[in-house]
Amino acid sequence: MVNEEEFALDATSREALEEAIQINESEMARLKAALDKRRARDEHLKRLAAMWTDSQRHALDHTATIPDDFAKRQRQRRTSTAWLVRREAYLVLKRVQRPLNRTELLKELRKAGVEVKGTDPLALITKIMWNASEFISTGNGYWLAEDDTSRPDKFY
Structure with missing residues (x-):
């Protein structure tokens, strides 16, 4: 059995523990807010990536082709x-x-x-x-x- 006298705290120790608990709680709140910001940024980046992928796909669908009569010369040197x-x-x-x-x-x-x-x-x-x-x-x-x-x- 636990002896309550062993865990009896003086006023200074109790205040220090309460302060530590408050610090931990405020740190937890800060970390939760940071996590929420990270999640929001992650969602934003995912939407941007999806938009970029769609635009790239669209750009690839409209790839320019060279007309058959392009750059006709009297002497054709296609390796020049x-x-x-x-x-x-x-x-x-x-x-x-x-x-x-x-x-x-x-x-x-x-x-x-x-x-x-x-x-x-x-x-x-x-x-x-x-x-x-x-x-x-x-x-x-x-x-x-x-x-x-x-x-x-x-x-x-």
């Missing part, structure tokens, strides 16, 4: 750097739906795996895009020289 740059630039511009300057275009081409060799890749991009009838220079970058209905008016 110029043809690869024109082809990927067309796909990139269709995807981003805005003009890109040569630096942005080079970055996107590298992401797509097109290696632009030379001592000055930006100058090569400029020459290829400037000489290609499939593209126009808008002042803000290069855009597709297709019919007027495909151009975003806000960039002109």
Whole structure:
């Protein structure tokens, strides 16, 4: 049997225990609030991930394709750097739906795996895009020289 005298506390000890209990209770309340915030953030992130996945799926459903008559030249060299740059630039511009300057275009081409060799890749991009009838220079970058209905008016 437990002897009550062994557990008898003086006033100071009792106050210290009550204070410790209050501290523990306030800490539990703080942790519960933090957990609720974490759960809310988790739900928010899950909704964002679902929206992003849906938008990516939607974007993949509308992937740009290259027209059969794209970049027709008298001599077809589909392995040349110029043809690869024109082809990927067309796909990139269709995807981003805005003009890109040569630096942005080079970055996107590298992401797509097109290696632009030379001592000055930006100058090569400029020459290829400037000489290609499939593209126009808008002042803000290069855009597709297709019919007027495909151009975003806000960039002109």
